[in-house]
Amino acid sequence: MPPLSLHPFPPKLIPTPSLLFNPQSPNLYPQSSHLYYHTPNSTPKRRRFGLQIKSLDAAQVFDYESKLAAQFRSSQTLTIAIIGFGNFGQFLAKTLTRQGHTVLAHSRSDHSAAAAKLGVSFFPDPHDLCEQHPHVILLCTSIISAAAVLSSLPVQRLRRSTLFADVLSVKEFSKALFLNALPPYFDLICTHPMFGPESAKESWNELHFVFEKVRIGEEGSRAERCEKFLSIFEREGCKMVEMSCVEHDKYAAGSQFITHTVGRVLGMLRLESTPINTKGYETLLDLVENTAGDSFDLYYGLFVYNKNALDMLERLDSAFEALKAQLFGRLHDVVRNQLFGNAGKVRPLQEENVNQNGAALVRSSIAGRPLKVHVLDSSGDDNSMLRVGIVGFGNFGQFLAKTIVRQGHKVLAYSRSDYSDVARLLGVSYFSDADDFCEEHPEVIILCTSILSTEKVLMSLPLQRLKRSTLFVDVLSVKEFPRSLFLQRLPPYFDILCTHPMFGPESGKNGWNGLAFVYDRVRIGNEESRVSRCDQFLDIFAQEGCRMVQMSCEEHDKHAAGSQFITHTMGRILEKLGLESTPVNTKGYKTLLNLVENTAGDSFDLYYGLFMYNANAMEQLKRLDNAFEALKKQLFGRLHGVSRKQIFENEDDSQHLLPTPSENESASTSSLEALNIQNN
Known part of the structure; x- marks a missing residue:
């Protein structure tokens, strides 16, 4: 039996190649082919077939470029689980899904409808989510609930090489939390996008993204995965800033906490747009709008979990008191001159x-x-x-x-x-x-x-x-x-x-x-x-x-006291703080720096004139003072409530609510001790 031939033609029927490819023909292949065949020990014979042969042994259609592109996309995408699918978690998910990443989500509240709209798989049960073995666990909870949420995750169901990341506004706390609560085989990266749904609603371009690679395994795949995660933000145009958590919190206390404090104080004043807004006043209105959307929990977390925040609050308080003393001291001198015989310098018209x-x-x-x-x-x-x-x-x-x-x-x-x-x-x-x-x-x-x-x-x-x-x-x-x-x-x-x-x-x-x-x-x-x-x-x-x-004129002064005088007052208070640009400026902090720059060029005489010669200015100063005092009471009142829980109720969960103060924390520690705060 002759050996089996894999040739596409019948056995003993061998096409003549010269006729299959005829360079002289205008067509690559003839419309009707004359095939020659031969049998062993015979001369070739011509035989006509009623066939039209377009090609022989043609390669099947295969789109290498598409396949390579798909492989590249697959190699660049991650499966990311967002823990805490509230406002900020959904904000991040929009970009993650747009970039092609697979996003899973878990939250104590039911956000399944929002997840479905974003193309995100929502898991009410954290066990189900962890069994999906995501590459990255992204903690998007509030600062206050971060410890409780992390401890509730069944991390034993994850791959032991999983990368944990957070986006909290304080970094020393989250770093310590990760290191203490997670086994050593998990990778850790602490990050802070210095923006949010309001400040980055147009784009993330040129906005700061701060990170510290706390613990990344030595395997190349784990280092590569970390870089893939960071590239998510880099691709959106973020300014990538690698910085230690300690350094971040130092800068953030002078920028983010002060920005939120000023925004909340001004929010308590219920500032409104006027027919005569100045550029400076409009920046304050924008600041109020940008901070009003953030919960008090976020602001409280910035205060409690950043050891530098209390010092900044005390400095802001001292600056406000110094400005008031400067104003009233000047006023006192004028009254003395009028009362005790030097009125000629004040009112030369009398002479x-x-x-x-x-x-x-x-x-x-x-x-x-x-x-x-x-x-x-x-x-x-x-x-x-x-x-x-x-x-x-x-x-x-x-x-x-x-x-x-x-x-x-x-x-x-x-x-x-x-x-x-x-x-x-x-x-x-x-x-x-x-x-x-x-x-x-x-x-x-x-x-x-x-x-x-x-x-x-x-x-x-x-x-x-x-x-x-x-x-x-x-x-x-x-x-x-x-x-x-x-x-x-x-x-x-x-x-x-x-x-x-x-x-x-x-x-x-x-x-x-x-x-x-x-x-x-x-x-x-x-x-x-x-x-x-x-x-x-x-x-x-x-x-x-x-x-x-x-x-x-009367209507002008009423509006100006609520806008121009407040604007100059905040500018001068912040000037006394000696605010400086940082490597991690937020949009809100840039607003404050611009405000200081715009008001610093004006003489104190101008500011004093706004106070002295506007009948409405004193009322606005009192309202500003009351708003600042109310905010401080709100902060310390909540802090006192946490302390009472720790002392009298001995709740286990409360031990996660307060950070341990550092040894060199002088003014902050003394203030906290005055509130009888005990740290476990």
Whole structure:
């Protein structure tokens, strides 16, 4: 019997290769093939078959690229079990499933519906979950319940090489918990995504992810699995920061805990958006919104489980007390001066003579000095342009002058300090003598002095040298005070416009578009020219895109006390803390740093003026003080409740609620001992 042939053709029928592949043919294979066959010991014979042969021995279709891609994806994906499938666990699961990882979940509450929507397998029983042998167990519980939840897991049902990870906001506690509660054959990594569902709702790009590889097995597969887990966050654009747990908690106390504290204090004030929000106030509103969604348990955990938090709370308390002492100390000095014979420095108006029309007759104290004026060449007058005089040519006066000059208006300036060089660079005519300044008859005079010196500067001006229809404007941060001052001290033939640009050189450096400009037409003459002039002045700010808000001075001060004064107060408190940027800044902490930067450039006189000359400021300061005290009572009251449980009820579970204080914890330890806290 002849040997079995595996050739695709019948035995003894061998196709001629030259006809199967004909390079001369336009087709690779002929449409009708003439096959030659032969038998042993015979010459080839031609035989026609009614067959059309397209190919012979063609390789079956196989998509190597797809298979390799599938193998690569499989090698890069993990089975991750999320323990604690609440708000944050679901937040992480969205990204994990999107990246192709298999996600399992267990929680004491029933989140099966939410899990199904996210493509997550939910297990009410932790035994069932552990028997699935996930590569990673990700602890997403609250800080307070972490110990109890971890101890409830049947870890004996897991593979002994399983990687445990946590995402708690404190790291020394979670590291100690893992090391003490888990057998040594499990891998451990402590992590902290420095963001949450609110701060990272757009993306995780550029947000910090902190981690410490606490214990990773020596096998290459275990190290590779750890890197796969970290790559989840790296692929989303996170800034990966490898840092010890001790170092993390030190930075977090100065950033995360302070951020949440400020957010909660401001939340207690029930701050609301106003028609005249400043950029700084809007950042505070955003901060309140970002922290309001977090439970008190989270904040309480930041306080109790970070040994540095109590020290930061005490520093914040001391800074607030120091600021109040500074405010009231300054106020006390003013009252003393008024009561004990030095009132002339506070109210110089009492020594000045006023004529029957109310115009001051006192000449400038520098009237005898030689004329020092730099007048620009101006050929021809344009009725559409104003002659604007700026009294007080410091930082803010120069800031306004740049835009007013750019719009083509003629700007004159007078100040007690010599700003002639700066004025020349800006295209401003500078006068060192108030009489010379007033004799130029500016149509508008803007008072750009500090709140504290406004009255003194106003009454030093030789008003009799001005045209009787001159428009007086102020740009102070309080409005009832300058309104009252202008009405009392300026003759009735002068026009009065009270304004407040709700921005400054820092917040308005990139343009005024969209920024609020508040104004109140206190007294404008009936003549069409005077009404038109007022409108023309307001148009300077409207042309720059300002949001023009017409509002009474009284209403302004009510809103400003709840926004501007609170903003400056928080900025100055945080400045006294000496906050610095850290390697793990959160969005909220960046907000606080920006707030400090924006308020630190303002003088204490400005802040004191906001307090002294706004009738609503004292009430806001008291509310802020009460809110801070209430928050501290809430923190320490809860801490006291835990202590009572430990002392009088001897509950086993409570031993996990408090960390052991370190030996070098001085101020924190003394405060905790005062509450009779015993640590097991």
